[in-house]
Amino acid sequence: DTAVSQTPKYLVTQMGNDKSIKCEQNLGHDTMYWYKQDSKKFLKIMFSYNNKELIINETVPNRFSPKSPDKAHLNLHINSLELGDSAVYFCASSQTSNTEAFFGQGTRLTVV
Amino acid sequence: AQTVTQSQPEMSVQEAETVTLSCTYDTSESDYYLFWYKQPPSRQMILVIRQEAYKQQNATENRFSVNFQKAAKSFSLKISDSQLGDAAMYFCAYRSRLGQNFVFGPGTRLSVLP
Numbered sequence: 001d002t003a004v005s006q007t008p009k010y011l012v013t014q015m016g017n018d019k020s021i022k023c024e025q026n027l028g029h030d031t032m033y034w035y036k037q038d039s040k041k042f043l044k045i046m047f048s049y050n051n052k053e054l055i056i057n058e059t060v061p062n063r064f065s066p067k068s069p070d071k072a073h074l075n076l077h078i079n080s081l082e083l084g085d086s087a088v089y090f091c092a093s094s095q096t097s098n099t100e101a102f103f104g105q106g107t108r109l110t111v112v
Numbered sequence: 113a114q115t116v117t118q119s120q121p122e123m124s125v126q127e128a129e130t131v132t133l134s135c136t137y138d139t140s141e142s143d144y145y146l147f148w149y150k151q152p153p154s155r156q157m158i159l160v161i162r163q164e165a166y167k168q169q170n171a172t173e174n175r176f177s178v179n180f181q182k183a184a185k186s187f188s189l190k191i192s193d194s195q196l197g198d199a200a201m202y203f204c205a206y207r208s209r210l211g212q213n214f215v216f217g218p219g220t221r222l223s224v225l226p
Contacts, residue, residue, distance in 0.1 A: 031212055033213075033214075040218070041201055041218070042216075042218055043203065043216040044216075048212050048213060050212060055212055056212060056213055088155060090157065092157075092214075094212075096212075099145045099147075099162055100145075100147055100159050100162055103157035105154075105156050106157075108155075
């Protein structure tokens with residue numbers, strides 16, 4: 001029933017590791033996003049895909065690589081994790097012709 | 113680029129009272145959407161209310177209403193009859209009608225006092 005689901009909810013890993021976060025939406029939306037929420041709760045866009053095409057790619061280290069195998073899925077792979085990558089990562093989706101974004105429950109990433 | 117400002121990092125309100133959260137934004141566009149999202153401690157982002165810029169009428173959703181002043185680029189949220197469950201971070205957000213990005217303000221932490 002969940003509209004936008006992310007896995008895992010929590011991720012604790014050591015510096016230097018590579019990890020992935022998966023996101024799926026069952027709303028039939030054509031646009032998906034990755035947002036990063038830092039320790040001060042500030043939400044910042046990282047990437048956006050529209051129909052599997054990358055349309056927003058903010059200033060993010062190239063250790064972060066999004067992949068969209070189809071328009072219902074948008075995964076985030078992070079290489080060589082650093083302490084500063086610790087944050088909550090939100091996946092979201094919207095429909096171009098509609099207005100609001102629907103968010104997943106977030107993934108709290110802790111790098112130790 | 114559009115920016116969204118929330119000048120109140122923290123607010124508190126007594127249960128059953130009314131509180132207003134402020135939001136201002138900067139844009140050169142005339143057609144856009146504005147939103148208020150709520151983030152409780154569960155961290156789920158929940159849409160509270162939305163406003164379409166071309167509509168002059170202020171949006172309302174039960175106890176939540178907005179005061180949209182397009183010329184002043186102001187979009188405040190009024191919560192009436194505040195409840196303990198309203199305690200959360202509240203984010204104001206902007207989306208251009210043609211754009212794909214949602215731009216968020218820094219948030220206001222609302223406490224509700226019993």
